[in-house]
Each structure stands twice: as C-alpha cells, then as structure tokens.
Amino acid sequence: GAGVSQSPSNKVTEKGKDVELRCDPISGHTALYWYRQSLGQGLEFLIYFQGNSAPDKSGLPSDRFSAERTGGSVSTLTIQRTQQEDSAVYLCASSPAGAREQFFGPGTRLTVL
Amino acid sequence: QKEVEQNSGPLSVPEGAIASLNCTYSDRGSQSFFWYRQYSGKSPELIMSIYSNGDKEDGRFTAQLNKASQYVSLLIRDSQPSDSATYLCAVRYGGSQGNLIFGKGTKLSVKP
Numbered sequence: 307g308a309g310v311s312q313s314p315s316n317k318v319t320e321k322g323k324d325v326e327l328r329c330d331p332i333s334g335h336t337a338l339y340w341y342r343q344s345l346g347q348g349l350e351f352l353i354y355f356q357g358n359s360a361p362d363k364s365g366l367p368s369d370r371f372s373a374e375r376t377g378g379s380v381s382t383l384t385i386q387r388t389q390q391e392d393s394a395v396y397l398c399a400s401s402p403a404g405a406r407e408q409f410f411g412p413g414t415r416l417t418v419l
Numbered sequence: 420q421k422e423v424e425q426n427s428g429p430l431s432v433p434e435g436a437i438a439s440l441n442c443t444y445s446d447r448g449s450q451s452f453f454w455y456r457q458y459s460g461k462s463p464e465l466i467m468s469i470y471s472n473g474d475k476e477d478g479r480f481t482a483q484l485n486k487a488s489q490y491v492s493l494l495i496r497d498s499q500p501s502d503s504a505t506y507l508c509a510v511r512y513g514g515s516q517g518n519l520i521f522g523k524g525t526k527l528s529v530k531p
Contacts, residue, residue, distance in 0.1 A: 337516050348423075349463070349507070351518040362518060397462055406451045406470070406515050410462040 308332065310411030312398050318417045319388055327383045327414045331400030338381050339401075339408060340373060341365075342394040349397065355381060388418045421446045423510050425522035433530050438495040440525050442508030445489070451511040452484055452491045453519065458504045467493060498529045 311330045319325050331338050340352040351365040355375045366372070370389075375381040385392055395415050399408040422445040432438045440454075451470055455463035469475045469482040469491065481494040491510075495502055505526045509519040 339518060341518075341521075346523075348523040349509075349519075349521040351520070354516075354518050356516065365518065395462075401516060404515055406511065407453070407465055407468055408519060409465060410455075413462045 310398055310400050310409055312396075312411040312414050314414060315412065316415045316417075318419065320419050321390060322387055324384065324386045325388055325416065327385075327396050327416070329381045329383070329398030329400075329411060331379065331381070331398070332402075332409060334402060335400035335409075336378065336403040337401040337405075337408075338375060339399040340381070340383050341397045341399065343397060343413075344394040352383070352396075385416075388416075390418050392416060393418045421510075421512055421520050423508055423520050423522040425506075425508050425525045427523060428526040429528050430525055431528045431530060432498050434498060434500060436498050436529075438498045438502065438527055438529070440493040440495075440506050440508075440527065442491045442493075442522055443489055444491070444508075444510045444520075446510075446512050447486070447489065449486075449489075449510045449512050451515070452482070453509040453511075454480075454482060454491075454493045455507040455509060455521075456502075456504045457507055457524065463507055495527075498527075500529050500531050503527055503529045 338355040341349045354362040373383045395413045399410045454467040467482040483492045505524040508522040
C-alpha cells in the first residue's frame with residue numbers, strides 16, 4: 307500500500323519568507339509526528355498529533371513554528387520568517403491507532419538562503 | 420534530560436561477518452525500543468522493534484534488550500554490502516504512542 311508522502315521534496319527559500327510543508331500519512335493512521343534532522347544531528351521531535359489534536363507540541367523550537375492537522379489526515383507544518391538555522395530535512399511519520407511503530411515519509415529538504 | 424547514546428562509528432566489518440551495534444538510554448521508564456536503518460539521503464526505515472527483555476530475531480537481524488543495564492543492541496548476521504547505512508536507535512519513554520527519542524546513529528560499512 308501507499309506509504310507516508312510529503313511535499314515538496316525540496317524547498318529553497320530566502321531568509322524571512324514563510325514556508326509550508328505537507329504530510330499525507332498512511333491511510334487510517336491516527337497518529338502523526340513531525341521530526342527534523344539537521345546535518346550531523348539526530349532526529350529531533352517537533353510535534354505529535356492524535357487525530358486532529360496535538361497533545362505534545364513540546365519540540366517546536368520557537369513560536370515561528372506551527373502545525374495543524376485536518377480531517378484526521380493531512381498535516382501542514384508552517385515555518386514563519388525562516389532563518390538559516392531552520393535548514394534541515396523535515397520528516398513526517400505516522401502510526402495506526404494503538405501501535406507503537408512509526409513509519410517515516412521521504413522528508414522535505416528545506417534550505418534557507 | 421532523556422538521552423539515547425550510540426557510538427557514531429564508522430563501524431567497518433567484512434562481508435559475511437556479524438555486525439554488532441549498541442545503544443544505551445538514560446531513562447528507566449522506557450518501554451519501547453526501535454532500530455531504524457537510514458541510507459544516505461533517504462529517510463529512516465524501521466527494521467526491528469523490541470519491548471521485552473531478551474532477544475528478538477527477524478531474518479539476519481537480532482535485537483537484544485537488557486532493561487536492567489539500559490542497553491539495547493542490534494546484531495546483523497552474514498553482513499552484506501547492502502547493509503552499509505546509518506543505524507538509528509530510538510526509544511519511547513512510556514505509553515504506546517508519543518514521540519521517539521533518537522540516538523545520532525552508528526554508521527556501518529560492510530566491505531566486500
């Protein structure tokens with residue numbers, strides 16, 4: 307079946323611009339996660355959705371970062387006023403209800419010039 | 420602060436040998452443990468999960484968990500050049516869902 311999909315696959319933007327990253331989880335998966343991976347760094351948790359609610363936003367690094375999920379499916383991560391330190395690969399993962407495993411999408415590589 | 424530690428490597432093994440990858444974690448409340456494989460430029464791929472003390476085998480892969488020592492390992496038997504990748508250890512602290520804490524990964528190189 308179809309896996310997690312993310313778009314765009316690559317995004318180059320100028321410092322100060324806003325960007326939106328999209329995640330489409332595996333059909334029927336209720337849990338959705340956003341992580342980011344910077345060069346030489348481990349995966350860093352950003353936010354977790356259960357359905358349309360976000361019980362854990364503790365990883366969002368600043369108020370420039372926000373995310374929403376609608377219809378229990380697609381999620382959008384928005385970064386306002388991008389900075390060069392936001393450059394990273396943004397990864398989305400999803401899980402079925404009650405399952406422990408997370409399955410990752412291909413990621414969006416964000417470059418802020 | 421919850422931490423997951425891995426030797427960054429690179430770990431180099433000859434083709435056909437056993438590769439042993441290790442991971443330690445800081446919080447005794449951890450309940451779920453995962454190994455992901457990440458090829459260069461690709462996203463992480465789940466290869467093993469383990470929740471109870473002991474060994475879990477799946478093909479050429481064996482995950483080992485020792486909660487008393489806060490230690491989880493991955494053994495890859497009959498290593499192949501295609502196993503060359505970065506292996507990420509991930510831990511969940513409590514609950515069946517919620518975020519994972521990842522180590523920075525061990526880079527494995529299998530030499531033909």
